[in-house]
Amino acid sequence: xxxxxxxVEIPKPxxxxxxxxxxxxxxxxxxxxxxxxxxxxxPVKVYCSVLLISFLLMLVIGLSVALLVTExxxxxxxxxxxxxxxxxxxxxxxxxxxxxxxxTFSQTFCASLEASLAQFASMEELKFLLRYxxxxxxxxxxxxxxxxxxxKWADNNEYNASxxxxxxxxCAYLNENGISSAGIYKKMKWICSKPCSYIxxxxxx
Numbered sequence: 001x002x003x004x005x006x007x008v009e010i011p012k013p014x015x016x017x018x019x020x021x022x023x024x025x026x027x028x029x030x031x032x033x034x035x036x037x038x039x040x041x042x043p044v045k046v047y048c049s050v051l052l053i054s055f056l057l058m059l060v061i062g063l064s065v066a067l068l069v070t071e072x073x074x075x076x077x078x079x080x081x082x083x084x085x086x087x088x089x090x091x092x093x094x095x096x097x098x099x100x101x102x103x104t105f106s107q108t109f110c111a112s113l114e115a116s117l118a119q120f121a122s123m124e125e126l127k128f129l130l131r132y133x134x135x136x137x138x139x140x141x142x143x144x145x146x147x148x149x150x151x152k153w154a155d156n157n158e159y160n161a162s163x164x165x166x167x168x169x170x171c172a173y174l175n176e177n178g179i180s181s182a183g184i185y186k187k188m189k190w191i192c193s194k195p196c197s198y199i200x201x202x203x204x205x
């Protein structure tokens with residue numbers, strides 16, 4: 001008579017889920033987990049993902065365009081467009097007009113360019129202006145109320161240079177002989193000046 005066979009029970013493994021709970025999975029549980037892992041995403045999830053990606057892409061493009069516009073505006077402010085004929089000497093830029101007008105209009109024109117009728121502080125600058133202006137007479141930024149008053153620059157600072165100004169007029173101009181004066185309503189070309197800086201595009205001589 002044979003000895004009875006001993007039955008051995010194989011233990012079922014415990015499965016730990018994401019929520020920390022442990023349970024013995026049934027066949028239906030395992031089948032459900034397998035389907036969750038292998039089944040494709042639902043159309044709703046795909047649609048939401050596409051919308052989110054599109055929104056982020058449009059946001060990046062919008063920010064890039066806004067930054068580009070800001071840079072262009074800043075550049076236009078830093079590099080204003082001036083008329084031609086600006087030239088530089090030392091730390092100044094000078095504009096030589098092609099048109100003619102009286103002293104008052106000439107000063108107003110220079111002010112519209114954030115400049116003033118030309119000022120010169122050294123013999124080097126005066127010689128440069130006399131040479132560069134050519135044969136035409138040009139207004140500069142010196143004026144006075146009458147022959148009995150002192151000369152002043154257009155910004156109202158007193159003229160303290162030693163250059164002789166000929167004539168008895170109220171406004172100074174440059175001619176072939178140096179600095180002369182004439183009445184305020186005489187028409188001639190003019191010279192504007194302003195300090196040079198790195199944002200100005202003037203041709204340095």
